[in-house]
Amino acid sequence: NAGVTQTPKFQVLKTGQSMTLQCAQDMNHNSMYWYRQDPGMGLRLIYYSASEGTTDKGEVPNGYNVSRLNKREFSLRLESAAPSQTSVYFCASSEGPLNQPQHFGDGTRLSIL
Amino acid sequence: SQQGEEDPQALSIQEGENATMNCSYKTSINNLQWYRQNSGRGLVHLILIRSNEREKHSGRLRVTLDTSKKSSSLLITASRAADTASYFCATESSNDYKLSFGAGTTVTVRA
Numbered sequence: 355n356a357g358v359t360q361t362p363k364f365q366v367l368k369t370g371q372s373m374t375l376q377c378a379q380d381m382n383h384n385s386m387y388w389y390r391q392d393p394g395m396g397l398r399l400i401y402y403s404a405s406e407g408t409t410d411k412g413e414v415p416n417g418y419n420v421s422r423l424n425k426r427e428f429s430l431r432l433e434s435a436a437p438s439q440t441s442v443y444f445c446a447s448s449e450g451p452l453n454q455p456q457h458f459g460d461g462t463r464l465s466i467l
Numbered sequence: 468s469q470q471g472e473e474d475p476q477a478l479s480i481q482e483g484e485n486a487t488m489n490c491s492y493k494t495s496i497n498n499l500q501w502y503r504q505n506s507g508r509g510l511v512h513l514i515l516i517r518s519n520e521r522e523k524h525s526g527r528l529r530v531t532l533d534t535s536k537k538s539s540s541l542l543i544t545a546s547r548a549a550d551t552a553s554y555f556c557a558t559e560s561s562n563d564y565k566l567s568f569g570a571g572t573t574v575t576v577r578a
Contacts, residue, residue: 358509364497372471387566396471396555396568412565439575443511451564458509 356380360445360459367466375430375462377445385448385457386428388435389411390400390441399443403428404451435466471499471556471569475482476561486543490556493535497559499532500566500575502507513541513554518561546576 361376368466378387384405389412391398399412401420409420417439428447432439445460448454474489490499498517502510513542516523516539523530529542543550553571560567 389568394570396557396570398568402565412578413567443573446510453515453559455500455512456510456566457512457517459508462508 358445358447358457358459360443360462362462363460363462365465367432367464369435369437369466371435371466372431372433373435374432374443375443375464376427377459378427379445379447379457380461381447381449381457382425382428383447383449383457385449385451385454386422387446388418388428388430388438389446390414391444391461392441400430402451412430416434437466440464440466463467470501471567473554473569473572476556476570477573479577480546481558481577482548483489485572486546486550486574486576488541488574490539490569491539492539492558492567493537494558495561495565496534497561499530500557500559501528501530501539501541502555502557502568502572504555506552506555511512512553527577543574546574547578550574551576553574 358379387402388400403422406425446455446456446458500515501513527544555571557566557568
């Protein structure tokens with residue numbers, strides 16, 4: 355029972371490179387989320403998917419795109435990485451968008467040089 | 468923007484003591500949630516308290532919510548070394564159902 359699995363765990367990129375962060379959940383949850391966590395700050399929502407087939411912007415969507423591939427998987431893509439995107443990225447899922455706890459993966463630590 | 472603000476930013480206590488941290492928020496909410504994060508790990512959900520609830524317990528955790536003051540508190544009783552972690556409050560907005568996290572309280576429990 356893995357919960358929420360994120361890959362990779364660590365990544366170093368050069369400015370301008372692209373990459374996709376992968377997230378999969380095995381709890382049959384409807385809603386999935388991508389956050390970033392920067393030092394001294396709480397998590398900030400990048401994008402979310404309330405249900406399969408829908409995605410919506412969060413607080414800090416610029417420079418990112420997402421794909422809800424199916425009910426289990428929700429990927430985050432950086433098309434042209436910038437140093438300001440150096441952060442720890444967390445994926446989360448919940449049964450639904452309302453009044454539900456979120457379950458988090460262990461994060462992807464991304465450094466952009 | 469961050470809705471929840473935790474206080475204090477950091478807390479150091481002796482094993483066996485109680486730890487209390489507070490969270491204030493600004494707008495109307497459906498619920499308020501508390502999460503724990505151990506170093507290098509993801510967040511773990513602790514308690515969800517709905518806007519019509521005033522107090523909730525889970526094991527050694529006690530959460531209160533005062534919607535008139537827009538504030539919540541998390542009490543950890545009889546703390547243990549394993550309680551060393553960062554604790555975050557998160558509010559679910561009644562407007563758009565999104566969670567907004569505070570910057571967290573770092574708790575260190577000394578043996």
